[in-house]
Amino acid sequence: MKQYLQPIAWGVAMASVVALASSFALSMAVGTAQAATAHDHSHPTPVAAQATPGERWATDAALREGMTRIHEVVQRSMPSAPGQPVSDESAAALQRDIEAATSYLIANCKLPEAADNALHGLLIDLLKGAEALSDAEQREQGLQRIFEALERYPQLFAEPVWREGFVAHLH
Template sequence: MNISSRIILLGLLALPLPGVSFAQHAHHAAPGDAVPAPAPTTRWPADAALQDGMHRIHVALEELRHYEMGHMDATMALDRVGLIEQAAADIFAKCKLPEDRDAVLHHMLVPLLAAAQALKANPDDMAQVQAMRDAVADYPRYFDDPGWAAPAKP
């Protein structure tokens, strides 16, 4: 991770989000760090709060496809980014997973939020939309959530 990415991450961790203290989660990994645990042989159950937050993130990311295709303006796209940030904040606030699962989830949410902040800073940087998708792409490998397609068997 380069210096500017670390500065962005530190800024993200300092951002106040409703009902969330990122200081509570500062011990988790930064974007670019290795995933803390291999994918489990049996995916972990996702409780209702996690399913709700990740569903909201999934929907907003799907809607951002319209932005990438030029069918949505920047104002609407940034509204979707706000929805993603709020969903992540809700997940952080209700985070009640065992430590290994919590760490895996945070390894997804921290880079998701970094990409969201980068898109807010430069709405023309479409690569950040894909970076958000990439950040949560492994979610169905780890968590059993009916709202997300299970990964294909190798």
């Protein structure tokens, strides 16, 4: 009897582990997808929307808070030695923190439609960059995409806290 029950018990245990892992992976994917799409105002999202040449969009407190959170977590996650790769643990924490800050931005967004469109382009790049952090082979490209979004932010928005070179030292 043992010879019949033991394989069944192992099969049930393995199925439970696979189901739990699949559930976790699905919840992570759904959370990221919701963060990227939950803030749809039914209008297109231009990547480089600009007020007028030489002008930048006004910010609100939530935008300043969310983008500063992202900048700070990126800054904390970078290795102290130049050229040293980001560890798996730091990459996972950075991905989580960027997704959380992006969700905060989406939930608290109170910008005019055109400025909101400009922000959506940045959020897409931040989320895609964060997603790439989970794959060691794509991590550098993900970091680069995050850096570029952070560099574009003060070009698109009149951010009173950020200054010239605020992002440059991340590289």
